[in-house]
Amino acid sequence: MSPTSRLIEELRDPWGLLLGATAGGAAWAVDVHPAAAAFVGVTVWLVKAGVAAAQGRGAGRTAPAVAEGSGEAYWLDRAAAAARDFGELSASLETGPLAGRITLMRPRVEDSLATLERLAEHASRTGAALARFDRGRLDREHARLTEELRRARGDVVDDIGRALGSLAAQRAVADRLTETRNQVLTRMESSAIGIEGLVARVVELAAMPATGSLGPARVLDELADGLEGVRRGLHETERITRDALGPRDAPDP
Known part of the structure; x- marks a missing residue:
């Protein structure tokens, strides 16, 4: 799987969406402006997807070869x-x-x-x-x-x-x-x-x-x-x- 395809798959991951929603909700709960809270949520979602894609944690990820x-x-x-x-x-x-x-x-x-x-x-x-x-x-x-x-x-x-x-x-x-x-x-x-x-x-x-x-x-x-x-x-x-x-x-x- 290409890096771009892996990133797209990670962006579709429901867990990433949940993380973003949770982070945005937490920011809103402490009186952060709604627009800023939304920005926090989107940032967390994108960071999660980017890190997971870089680590190869998509569908094509294989188990480590460990004795x-x-x-x-x-x-x-x-x-x-x-x-x-x-x-x-x-x-x-x-x-x-x-x-x-x-x-x-x-x-x-x-x-x-x-x-x-x-x-x-x-x-x-x-x-x-x-x-x-x-x-x-x-x-x-x-x-x-x-x-x-x-x-x-x-x-x-x-x-x-x-x-x-x-x-x-x-x-x-x-x-x-x-x-x-x-x-x-x-x-x-x-x-x-x-x-x-x-x-x-x-x-x-x-x-x-x-x-x-x-x-x-x-x-x-x-x-x-x-x-x-x-x-x-x-x-x-x-x-x-x-x-x-x-x-x-x-x-x-």
Whole structure:
């Protein structure tokens, strides 16, 4: 599906229309001019459609290729469940200031989940690459050749030196892959738990008596800031991962 077709499909999504109507209603409820409230609703609708289309969440979107039973699959499943809970909560809130603020967080949650999916795929590819390295064998051969080099004489010294250089390159690749995978899994864990915490706080806010005003505005600001931190952290980890898994990962033939 082309980007234009995907965008059109997202604009037709009833959920996007509901988000826009909810945001516009929330703005109107706090005495925003009707024209401005309508503008808020249309903006939220367009932003939701644009973000979803960019993330490929239309009909042609495929499931991420993640190794079953892996650590990345576990944290992705938890994050996806939390994101679904967040969407259900935001849809169930009565029209008002709280619903409007929560609705505006939805695109960030979706963006975070999309980045988590890409990181999970990175982690699975990295794990598959690591499986090709027998680190124990590499370490044993390095120790043996180091001892042989200590006793070697003549032309054989150069041969052993080249072999040690090749082993060092393979060990360095394995080390980089291991470090990158560990960084991704750590970020996925903290982000999934962060989204779960966001859902818990939204549940708490929804259970509070309605006040007719923004009441818990400070808490909502903190939640929005925390969610933005999760989103930015994921994008930063994705950039670092992309750099780490560059051309250096393949040893020279």
